[in-house]
Amino acid sequence: MENTDMMANKIIGSYINGNYKVVIFEDGTKLRVTPDSEFIPTRVESLDCKITQFCDMNCKFCAEQSTTNGRHGDLGNPIIETFPPYTEVAIGGGNPLSHPQLEEFLTKLKSQKCFPSITINQKHFMQEFERIKTLAQNEMIYGIGISIYDINEELAAKINELPNAVCHVIAGIVTLEQLKKMSELGIKKVLFLGYKIFGRGAYYYSEEVQAKINELKENMKNVKEMFKVISFDNLAIEQLNVKDIVPKEKWEEFYMGDDGSFTMYVDLVEKKYAQSSISNDRFDLLPTINDMFLDIRKRKEKTNEN
Numbered sequence: 001m002e003n004t005d006m007m008a009n010k011i012i013g014s015y016i017n018g019n020y021k022v023v024i025f026e027d028g029t030k031l032r033v034t035p036d037s038e039f040i041p042t043r044v045e046s047l048d049c050k051i052t053q054f055c056d057m058n059c060k061f062c063a064e065q066s067t068t069n070g071r072h073g074d075l076g077n078p079i080i081e082t083f084p085p086y087t088e089v090a091i092g093g094g095n096p097l098s099h100p101q102l103e104e105f106l107t108k109l110k111s112q113k114c115f116p117s118i119t120i121n122q123k124h125f126m127q128e129f130e131r132i133k134t135l136a137q138n139e140m141i142y143g144i145g146i147s148i149y150d151i152n153e154e155l156a157a158k159i160n161e162l163p164n165a166v167c168h169v170i171a172g173i174v175t176l177e178q179l180k181k182m183s184e185l186g187i188k189k190v191l192f193l194g195y196k197i198f199g200r201g202a203y204y205y206s207e208e209v210q211a212k213i214n215e216l217k218e219n220m221k222n223v224k225e226m227f228k229v230i231s232f233d234n235l236a237i238e239q240l241n242v243k244d245i246v247p248k249e250k251w252e253e254f255y256m257g258d259d260g261s262f263t264m265y266v267d268l269v270e271k272k273y274a275q276s277s278i279s280n281d282r283f284d285l286l287p288t289i290n291d292m293f294l295d296i297r298k299r300k301e302k303t304n305e306n
């Protein structure tokens with residue numbers, strides 16, 4: 001869900017998916033149009049794609065349990081060639097910048113007309129800023145998500161240099177003071193992620209974490225005014241009661257659907273797919289990404305019937 005002016009945006013892709021049309025704008029905003037009462041996809045729209053388990057940050061709440069012993073995923077896996085054009089591929093890890101075949105992978109995705117984005121930690125963003133900037137300028141990556149744990153002037157200036165950079169903050173970890181500082185330093189776009197009680201996040205979860213989630217939830221109306229564009233993943237929508245602070249018409253316009261309805265998760269390290277990165281049910285890869293997506297939809301429908 002985003003507060004943004006779509007009219008000022010350039011269209012970078014559009015396609016028919018089942019009974020509706022998808023239009024993707026330059027800033028990552030997406031529009032769905034259908035004459036029917038619901039959207040019924042026949043292909044995946046966006047993928048959460050894990051390419052490595054390697055990371056040297058050792059965050060205590062890491063849902064992916066990434067470490068410096070983490071393996072890299074196989075970026076020569078034939079399923080990659082089955083990603084359909086205009087698929088939004090959110091590349092994550094671990095630290096995706098540590099994967100030695102990252103550039104080759106991005107080139108492959110570009111040749112397939114996919115829209116890759118990447119999520120990295122603020123430390124890695126600073127260390128590899130020139131590399132990231134070049135990738136963005138060459139349109140090898142469309143979105144850059146930077147996980148913020150401690151904003152400062154130098155970091156904010158670099159983030160503000162990249163028009164497609166979005167700061168990621170985690171409910172239960174980020175404080176109101178940090179958000180205020182981000183706003184004061186001119187940060188404009190923030191994605192709120194829900195706290196994942198999964199992996200190391202399950203061990204780190206505590207009353208203190210929950211208190212921070214509650215504090216953010218109670219102050220969401222004020223926080224909303226601090227930034228030009230705010231968005232939420234589905235977990236944050238639930239944990240922060242986002243529906244309560246958004247007018248009904250806006251909600252219907254901007255809500256992009258629950259996990260597995262138009263999206264899915266694929267782990268190229270463990271060679272598994274799932275509804276989302278916090279699903280316990282994970283399955284061996286099938287021959288194509290759409291086989292996997294349609295399987296997830298079928299499983300979801302079955303669960304909803306029961």
Ligand code: SF4
Pocket residue numbers: 055056057058059061062063064065066093094095121147
């Ligand atoms: S949360 Fe992100 S930055 Fe931290 S250890 Fe995990 S992958 Fe690395």
